[in-house]
Amino acid sequence: MLFLMILLFAYLQMSQQIQKTMVNSKEMLSNPRLKPVQGTLNVVMNQNVTLSCNSDSGSPPVRYTLFKHNQKVSTLNRPDLTPSLFNLTINSASDLGEYKCKAENNNTSGGKYSNSLSFTLLEPISKPVLSSPTSQAKKGQNVTLSCLSENGSLPITYIFFKGIQSISSQVMMQKEAAEIVLFINSSSDFGTYKCRAENGFRRNAKYSNAFNFTLAEKFKCTRPSTGFTSTPNVEEPEDEVIYSEIVPVKPEEEYVNFSVLRREDEKDKRVCATVYSSVLSRD
Numbered sequence: 001m002l003f004l005m006i007l008l009f010a011y012l013q014m015s016q017q018i019q020k021t022m023v024n025s026k027e028m029l030s031n032p033r034l035k036p037v038q039g040t041l042n043v044v045m046n047q048n049v050t051l052s053c054n055s056d057s058g059s060p061p062v063r064y065t066l067f068k069h070n071q072k073v074s075t076l077n078r079p080d081l082t083p084s085l086f087n088l089t090i091n092s093a094s095d096l097g098e099y100k101c102k103a104e105n106n107n108t109s110g111g112k113y114s115n116s117l118s119f120t121l122l123e124p125i126s127k128p129v130l131s132s133p134t135s136q137a138k139k140g141q142n143v144t145l146s147c148l149s150e151n152g153s154l155p156i157t158y159i160f161f162k163g164i165q166s167i168s169s170q171v172m173m174q175k176e177a178a179e180i181v182l183f184i185n186s187s188s189d190f191g192t193y194k195c196r197a198e199n200g201f202r203r204n205a206k207y208s209n210a211f212n213f214t215l216a217e218k219f220k221c222t223r224p225s226t227g228f229t230s231t232p233n234v235e236e237p238e239d240e241v242i243y244s245e246i247v248p249v250k251p252e253e254e255y256v257n258f259s260v261l262r263r264e265d266e267k268d269k270r271v272c273a274t275v276y277s278s279v280l281s282r283d
């Protein structure tokens with residue numbers, strides 16, 4: 001009997017305690033959470049954003065106040081614990097923040113403050129410029145292509161194309177230009193190059209100007225083939241000089257014909273030959 005009475009007393013004590021703590025936790029507001037409704041803190045100029053502020057526990061009604069740089073922006077009253085939504089327009093650098101909110105009810109003296117947050121302004125990317133220090137190239141040469149967007153939030157991701165085919169992996173750069181080195185190996189390497197740049201500003205990749213390498217024209221096949229009376233200057237070391245047929249014209253004079261072969265491109269299989277005639281002096 002006595003045991004049962006002790007048990008009953010203990011139970012009453014305990015339930016009272018539980019009730020007391022429950023009332024307490026209902027009355028006192030928890031620190032509110034401030035977060036962007038759109039899920040990201042990245043914004044662009046003139047964008048409308050919504051910040052949500054709410055305490056998870058405490059007894060309503062709750063008054064929420066939004067602060068920007070510790071200055072009151074606006075106040076909203078909520079009859080329940082659902083989040084209060086503050087609508088803002090980002091018009092200037094100061095609108096980026098820092099923001100905080102305060103939750104108040106009649107049981108929380110001084111109110112409870114939230115985390116603080118600031119927005120990051122994203123700048124759209126400008127059309128990248130594709131360039132090379134050497135616009136003329138010849139077979140067997142390494143050439144550099146650079147791609148740079150002058151404006152746009154960093155980092156910027158670049159990729160290079162020949163025609164519509166990508167010829168590089170994506171390279172993420174800060175302020176500097178992305179560069180690739182190409183080995184000019186065949187006439188197909190003289191195609192049209194482009195690059196593409198993008199940053200975290202939504203999905204707005206931009207393509208550069210088209211860039212073509214021109215073949216470093218070392219010769220023309222239009223030199224006159226007659227009129228030379230002496231050995232022509234063979235400027236280009238790659239040119240082959242082939243001496244051929246010694247043609248006796250007059251007994252005292254002989255001519256030697258020689259061809260200068262100039263290979264432009266193996267793929268083109270184009271060989272230009274200029275035939276020169278020269279007086280051969282026999283001493």
Ligand SMILES: *[C@@H]1O[C@H](CO)[C@@H](O)[C@H](O)[C@H]1NC(C)=O
Binds near residue numbers: 046048089
């Ligand atoms: C942003 O909100 C303002 C009113 O607060 C409205 O006039 C404007 O059209 C909105 N802009 C956008 C991009 O939704």
Ligand SMILES: *[C@@H]1O[C@H](CO)[C@@H](O)[C@H](O)[C@H]1NC(C)=O
Binds near residue numbers: 050085086087
């Ligand atoms: C903010 O905008 C949302 C809709 O985007 C609207 O439901 C809410 O009432 C607005 N809040 C204020 C304080 O104007």
Ligand SMILES: *[C@@H]1O[C@H](CO)[C@@H](O)[C@H](O)[C@H]1NC(C)=O
Binds near residue numbers: 060061063104105106
């Ligand atoms: C506190 O209670 C008074 C009257 O009951 C009410 O007018 C006031 O809005 C309440 N304050 C808060 C922060 O809810």
Ligand SMILES: *[C@@H]1O[C@H](CO)[C@@H](O)[C@H](O)[C@H]1NC(C)=O
Binds near residue numbers: 140142
């Ligand atoms: C071109 O670059 C490759 C790789 O960097 C190098 O091995 C090669 O020697 C270079 N060729 C010339 C002609 O510079």
Ligand SMILES: *[C@@H]1O[C@H](CO)[C@@H](O)[C@H](O)[C@H]1NC(C)=O
Binds near residue numbers: 126151
């Ligand atoms: C980059 O921004 C500057 C300053 O806003 C502007 O003057 C310039 O024209 C921009 N460049 C490009 C390529 O858009």
Ligand SMILES: *[C@@H]1O[C@H](CO)[C@@H](O)[C@H](O)[C@H]1NC(C)=O
Binds near residue numbers: 183186
């Ligand atoms: C150059 O082209 C030849 C034939 O197309 C190929 O076998 C070789 O690997 C290429 N060399 C380079 C460095 O790309």
Ligand SMILES: *[C@@H]1O[C@H](CO)[C@@H](O)[C@H](O)[C@H]1NC(C)=O
Binds near residue numbers: 190191192210211212
């Ligand atoms: C680049 O070369 C391609 C053919 O190889 C040609 O169709 C295109 O017009 C050229 N572009 C420029 C800008 O010279």
